[in-house]
Amino acid sequence: MSILFSYNGVAHCSCSCLECFQLVCLLLAKMTALAVVLGGGISGLSSAYYLARSQALRFGKVVVVESSHRTGGWVNTTVSEDGAIFEHGPRSLRTAGAVGKNTLELVSIKNLSESVVPVLSHHAAANKRFIYARNQMHQLPSGLKSVLFTQAPFTKPFISYIMKEPFVKTEIEEDESVHDFIRKRLGNEIADYVMDPLCIGIFAGDARKLSAKSCFPAIFDPARQRGSLIKGLFLQGKEAKSESNCALVKQAKKERWPVWTLQGGLQTLTDKLTDTLMTQHGVEIIKQNQCKQLEFTDNNTIKVTTKDNCYTADHVISAVPATVLSGLLPSNHNILSKLLQEIQQVSVAVINLEFEGNVLPTDGFGYLIPSWEKSKLLGVIYDSCTFPQHNRPGSPTTRLTCMMGGHWFEDNFGDPAIADPEHLLAVAMESLKEQINIEAKPTRSIVNIHKDAIPQYRVGHFKIVDKINKYLDHHNMPLDVIGSSFCGVSVNDCIYNGRRTAEKLLT
Structure with a gap:
């Protein structure tokens, strides 16, 4: 048996057996398979990066389509x-x-x-955070000493709200507003002076309309599982966490960093990802080339029409806002379009x-x-x-x-x-x-x-996301949706979900 080629370090025979013919066809299909990523913000860059760095070779080419003159999105x-x-x-x-x-x-x-x-x-930036209320500046409690004593604008020690919560009897809702969720468990003052401004700082949104389940799953889910917010967080903290071998992660844990940035600003990270992708074989980033339309073909590919180009993609990852994606879909997917418009x-x-x-x-x-x-x-x-x-x-x-x-x-x-x-x-x-x-x-x-x-993750947001994903699965659509519209608005969330989507496609 002669040897014709090797793939991923594995030699394959050159005979005309059916198995080898099928393998050659599979390799050729992978070499010509195209993935298109819509949006060159942090979500799109992350998904493209994790797709391209994998050795699985699911796609021979990855094209990132960005409508503006720069990558990075809101990271600027x-x-x-x-x-x-x-x-x-x-x-x-x-x-x-x-x-x-x-x-x-x-x-x-x-x-x-x-x-x-x-x-x-x-x-000081880790310990001194303020709210401006009743025409005065108030420092929020931080550290053991501050929670033991009454501190304006609160009318009693912060610890008293926490100690009382495990004994509060309240119905466990499937979802509810952030304000209601906290008010029922920790009282009006915590809802008004802590969670209301926190929702403004993260979402620029109204705590009385935003979803507790979707906006703050780290506190909502443990509370729902254990019947108590404090008990749920305590038990969750005691559960074993996976360790990382990364020296930077270990340093951050040892020194207890609450937040961090980069010397040249956060755009340093998106620029680095962009540079990596632009120099990598099989990856192309096209700027100032807005996507105009998506058409789903009979052979389970997607025709992607942009301002300057037209691609036939084996898979599309949409990292644009939900409402933008809604406007790209054909009329026969109006149910999906309407779901996206709700976000x-x-x-x-x-x-x-x-x-x-x-x-x-x-x-x-x-x-x-x-x-x-x-x-x-x-x-x-x-x-x-x-x-x-x-x-x-x-x-x-x-x-x-x-x-x-x-x-x-x-x-x-x-x-x-x-x-x-x-x-x-x-x-x-x-x-x-x-x-x-x-x-x-x-x-x-x-x-x-x-x-x-x-x-804005309004109450019931998780149901909308679930319906969108079920629609994509039911219709066997070669399309994934990522980005801040769906499962987390932070840069960390966007990178993580970009990675998960890429890894799912490569398995």
């Missing part, structure tokens, strides 16, 4: 001419959970470990400011404003305190980021497509003057309006 960093760094989207990543560990492992694989800038557990997004204005000297009233991570305060500001991040490494070299400066709009954008500022950046800046400056007594004029200001940026 500006480095000024004098060295200051400004984040216009996500600015730090958490280390907690499987998703946090996964991102640290990715950073390590991409040789970015030396670029990691952590916030250490003793740092709406809100727009957010992000205003980066830089001041000479230190204008902050105190160190800390920043502050959030509960929705019932009716402020046009959602919150303020003290960037220069959290990551002083991103300040420009030389004389001291203060960098702040103001967040505005979200669920209330149209009520406060009208249509985000025509909102006036100068007006947004004026409102931000007036709010800073009123809330933290900053009267100085900024030496630099950058206003970005992110239209339809953050999905």
Whole structure:
């Protein structure tokens, strides 16, 4: 028997037996198979990266289609001419959970470990978080001592809410709003002063409408399983967790990092993924080439029509917002289109400011404003305190980021497509003057309006996602949906779900 070729290190015979013929056909099919990824944000880049780095060779080519002039999506960093760094989207990543560990492992694989800038557990940004309520700034409890004593705006010690919760008798709902879930178990004050602003900080959304199950599964699921939030979290914490061999993960655990970033900003990571993909054989990234239509063929492929090209894909991974994907589907899949349209997004204005000297009233991570305060500001991040490494070299400066709009954008500022950046800046400056007594004029200001940026997981969101996935399975569609519209809005979630989808396709 002669040897004709080898594949993955395994030699195969060159005889005309049926088995070898079938193997050759299979290899040729894999070599010509095409995967198209819609969207070059962090979700699309991650899925393409994990597809391309695998040795399984499911696809001979991977094409990433991005409508804008750049990759990275909402991960967007500006480095000024004098060295200051400004984040216009996500600015730090958490280390907690499987998703946090996964991102640290990715950073390590991409040789970015030396670029990691952590916030250490003793740092003011880790321990001092504020809310602005009743026209006053209040520091939220952090650490054992602070939870044992009454601390405004709460009317009793924080520990008393926690100790009472396991004995609260309340019906375990299939899903409910974040506010209701916390109010029933920990009381109105925790719901109003903690979870309401937390939903604003993460989702720019209304805690009375957002889903507890979909927005905070790490606390909702244990509570539902054990009948108590505190008991569920305690027992979950005692369960064995998988360990990682990654040195960066071990360091983060040992030093108890709450959050971290990269020396050049988070766009360093998306740029690194982009560079890796662009230099990898069989991968192509096409920018400024918006997808116009998807057509499902009889031979179980998808015709992908873009502004400049047309592809016949064996599989499509959609990493664009759900409402965008809805508009690409043919009319015979109107049920799926309507399901996707139910997942709406809100727009957010992000205003980066830089001041000479230190204008902050105190160190800390920043502050959030509960929705019932009716402020046009959602919150303020003290960037220069959290990551002083991103300040420009030389004389001291203060960098702040103001967040505005979200669920209330149209009520406060009208249509985000025509909102006036100068007006947004004026409102931000007036709010800073009123809330933290900053009267100085900024030496630099950058206003970005992110239209339809953050999905809103309303009560029952998990049912919509389940119906979407069942529809795809039932119709045997060569299409997967990932991204912040579905199972987590954080950068960590997007990377993790991109990896899971790629690995599923390669098994």
